[in-house]
Amino acid sequence: LDRDRTWSVLAAPLPEGILVSFEDVSELEQAGQARRDFVANVSHELKTPLTAMLGFIETLRGAARDDATARERFLGIMQREAERMNRLVNDLLSLSRVESDERMRPTAEIRLGDLVQSVIASLRPVAEPLGVTIDIDCSVDSQTIVRGDADQLTQVFFNLIDNAVKYGRDGKRVQVHMERVSRDSSLRGPAYHVTVQDFGPGFDPIHIPRLTERFYRVDSHRSREMGGTGLGLAIVKHIVNRHRGRFRIESTPGNGACFTVSLPAVA
Numbered sequence: 385l386d387r388d389r390t391w392s393v394l395a396a397p398l399p400e401g402i403l404v405s406f407e408d409v410s411e412l413e414q415a416g417q418a419r420r421d422f423v424a425n426v427s428h429e430l431k432t433p434l435t436a437m438l439g440f441i442e443t444l445r446g447a448a449r450d451d452a453t454a455r456e457r458f459l460g461i462m463q464r465e466a467e468r469m470n471r472l473v474n475d476l477l478s479l480s481r482v483e484s485d486e487r488m489r490p491t492a493e494i495r496l497g498d499l500v501q502s503v504i505a506s507l508r509p510v511a512e513p514l515g516v517t518i519d520i521d522c523s524v525d526s527q528t529i530v531r532g533d534a535d536q537l538t539q540v541f542f543n544l545i546d547n548a549v550k551y552g553r554d555g556k557r558v559q560v561h562m563e564r565v566s567r568d569s570s571l572r573g574p575a576y577h578v579t580v581q582d583f584g585p586g587f588d589p590i591h592i593p594r595l596t597e598r599f600y601r602v603d604s605h606r607s608r609e610m611g612g613t614g615l616g617l618a619i620v621k622h623i624v625n626r627h628r629g630r631f632r633i634e635s636t637p638g639n640g641a642c643f644t645v646s647l648p649a650v651a
């Protein structure tokens with residue numbers, strides 16, 4: 385027996401002797417552990433803003449009761465914490481939806497170029513005040529068709545471009561590149577590649593294998609400061625899987641991060 389695995393052993397007396405059966409329950413154990421970790425993480429993520437809000441409510445009813453400036457400031461902080469909880473609950477709902485649908489392939493015809501352009505348009509008002517420009521260069525026409533779920537693909541590109549603006553803001557520029565390849569070896573056919581590149585600090589490539597885990601962050605403090613939930617890339621990974629696509633992460637520390645989504649092209 386492999387000692388690194390977990391076995392369930394059952395022994396039953398039979399007239400001819402004893403029947404002993406061994407069952408490998410390692411995967412069951414791991415799934416149970418993952419579920420327990422997830423519940424602990426969610427509880428922690430919800431408890432942090434809740435504790436802050438309870439503290440401010442107490443202060444507002446006590447020491448800061450008659451201080452209009454403090455009241456305004458504390459209400460502002462409470463609003464930001466409540467908004468973060470709201471984003472977290474929305475991300476948890478998205479994640480559970482895409483995880484449960486992962487085996488079903490979405491079939492609507494989506495114009496990928498138009499979809500990416502509209503995500504960029506919705507994020508420009510966020511990027512501009514930070515001094516960040518979002519450029520797109522596109523070697524395919526905007527009517528490029530893929531089969532998919534428009535809301536979910538919008539979420540994929542929103543999460544990636546929003547991260548590039550948030551974490552890469554020092555680089556002042558986010559570059560989105562879109563192209564068609566006639567044969568993608570891992571998708572075994574024609575594909576569209578959409579790359580989101582920023583020129584910010586990036587991260588050590590050592591983090592790459594874990595970045596799509598739920599609640600994994602390179603720098604927790606910075607993620608929280610940016611209002612992150614730690615679920616964005618996990619959602620991206622599941623949606624891309626659901627579309628039978630591929631998701632690749634690259635980074636050069638000090639010179640930006642690059643995220644590529646490849647989706648099978650409709651011939």
Ligand code: ADP
Binds near residue numbers: 551600601607618
């Ligand atoms: P979050 O809500 O924390 O942004 P994500 O799942 O979207 O969660 O991202 C996970 C972590 O990956 C982030 O906390 C951040 O540390 C890192 N990250 C994501 N995108 C970038 C980027 N463009 N540049 C640098 N770090 C990034």
